Amino acid sequence: DSGVTQTPKHLITATGQRVTLRCSPRSGDLSVYWYQQSLDQGLQFLIQYYNGEERAKGNILERFSAQQFPDLHSELNLSSLELGDSALYFCASSTWTASTDTQYFGPGTRLTVL
Amino acid sequence: LAKTTQPISMDSYEGQEVNITCSHNNIATNDYITWYQQFPSQGPRFIIQGYKTKVTNEVASLFIPADRKSSTLSLPRVSLSDTAVYYCLVGDRGSNYQLIWGAGTKLIIKP
Numbered sequence: 001d002s003g004v005t006q007t008p009k010h011l012i013t014a015t016g017q018r019v020t021l022r023c024s025p026r027s028g029d030l031s032v033y034w035y036q037q038s039l040d041q042g043l044q045f046l047i048q049y050y051n052g053e054e055r056a057k058g059n060i061l062e063r064f065s066a067q068q069f070p071d072l073h074s075e076l077n078l079s080s081l082e083l084g085d086s087a088l089y090f091c092a093s094s095t096w097t098a099s100t101d102t103q104y105f106g107p108g109t110r111l112t113v114l
Numbered sequence: 115l116a117k118t119t120q121p122i123s124m125d126s127y128e129g130q131e132v133n134i135t136c137s138h139n140n141i142a143t144n145d146y147i148t149w150y151q152q153f154p155s156q157g158p159r160f161i162i163q164g165y166k167t168k169v170t171n172e173v174a175s176l177f178i179p180a181d182r183k184s185s186t187l188s189l190p191r192v193s194l195s196d197t198a199v200y201y202c203l204v205g206d207r208g209s210n211y212q213l214i215w216g217a218g219t220k221l222i223i224k225p
Contacts, residue, residue: 002157033213042217043158043201056212090157101146101205105157 003027004106006091012112018079021109025072025093031055032074033092033103034066043090049074050096078111086113118202118216125222132189134219136202139183147178147185148203152218158201161187197223 003026013019025032034046045058049068060066063081068074078085088110092103120136138147146165150158162169162176164185169176175188189196202216 002159004157043215045213045215048213058213088155092157102148102160102163103150103158105159108155108157110155 002104002106004091004093004104006089006106006109008109009107010110010112012114013081014114015081015083017081017113018077019081019111021076021078021089021091021111023074023076023091023093023106025074025091026104029093029095029104030072031094031096031101032068032072033094034060034074034076035090035092036087037090037108038084038087046076055096081113083113086111118204118214120200120202120216120219122217123220123222125224126192127224128193129191132192132196132221132223134187134189134200134221135184136187136216137184138202138204138214141182141204145182145204147176147182148205149174149176149185149187150201150203152199152201161200192221192223194223194225197221 005024007022030051033048036044046060047066048056052068063079066076088108090105090108092105094101094103118136118138126132148163149161151161152158162174164176166178177186199218199220201218204214
């Protein structure tokens with residue numbers, strides 16, 4: 001158990017819909033990352049937040065948005081869903097210090113778009 | 115911007131030492147190198163991290179040559195449970211912070 005929690009575990013929805021994925025980081029971690037992993041594919045970095053502020057942005061679509069709240073939990077919003085958005089979405093957290101950045105991953109949310 | 119390249123797949127046998135190399139030709143001086151292990155339908159798990167030379171922990175060693183253009187993850191005496199996908203990650207702490215993940219190496223351990 002990494003200490004990172006993600007809800008829901010599974011999500012099934014239809015094209016065109018909007019969903020929200022939630023992540024609670026490990027206690028003490030200020031940084032949260034979101035990743036997308038399609039079937040049998042590598043990890044695609046989406047976005048990183050540090051203490052409520054956006055720190056880095058990867059290949060995140062404009063239909064997707066995220067935020068980190070004052071209590072440090074984060075939400076990833078996916079809108080106008082397409083079939084190709086079906087994937088595992090992972091959240092990770094870290095302390096993100098100047099010398100090290102070990103990410104601890106949650107169990108993931110499996111999104112299925114029908 | 116750094117870019118990583120690693121082999122798509124590797125096979126080995128139980129009890130052998132396995133070395134997986136990741137190339138990162140354009141790594142910046144402030145980049146760190148991290149390796150993760152992932153089992154199917156699970157989140158990646160941290161294995162080891164380093165900046166240069168050699169780092170060793172209880173599960174693996176990481177070798178980084180002086181030019182830092184590559185790194186090698188070494189798994190001593192692998193077992194069937196080491197069958198997984200292994201990712202290298204380069205973090206660029208420059209002005210435009212980026213996370214550069216390799217495509218992953220699928221390691222299959224045979225009895």
